[in-house]
Amino acid sequence: MHRFKLRVYYEDTDLAGIVYYANYLKFIERGRSEWVRSLGVDQVRLRQEAGIVFAVRRVEADYLRPAVFDDVLSVETRLIALGGSRIELGQNVLRGDICLFAAKVTLVCLSGTGRAVRLPADIRALLEAAGI
Numbered sequence: 001m002h003r004f005k006l007r008v009y010y011e012d013t014d015l016a017g018i019v020y021y022a023n024y025l026k027f028i029e030r031g032r033s034e035w036v037r038s039l040g041v042d043q044v045r046l047r048q049e050a051g052i053v054f055a056v057r058r059v060e061a062d063y064l065r066p067a068v069f070d071d072v073l074s075v076e077t078r079l080i081a082l083g084g085s086r087i088e089l090g091q092n093v094l095r096g097d098i099c100l101f102a103a104k105v106t107l108v109c110l111s112g113t114g115r116a117v118r119l120p121a122d123i124r125a126l127l128e129a130a131g132i
Helices: 025-039 041-048 121-130
Strands: 002-007 052-061 073-080 084-097 098-110
Touching: 002 025, 002 121, 025 041, 025 052, 025 073, 025 098, 041 052, 073 121
Parallel strands: none
Antiparallel strands: 002 073, 052 098, 073 084, 084 098
């Protein structure tokens, strides 16, 4: 499991002073980007050299408790399943040990034309090494 820490800024909150619901999607996006980077995948180079990008296909989200300004949060990312062109991740946003937001995210490997393509063997090997 990969862990990414972040702090809630004033701009992340709504009129009620809690994190605006859509910002959790930004938080988990940052967590996914850092997870992929930690595995040694350079997404910019992957796009430039192989014409491949990862795109979100589906998100199932549960908002469990609110986060507020100045909270220090952790985004946990773990691999759930790996298909031919599909990657399923579990992601949680926590304040300490308390889960505030839980999501299941499905990514798809896409070509430059937007068509699903198989994960390259080297990328698949890195993801498999991360464990399911």
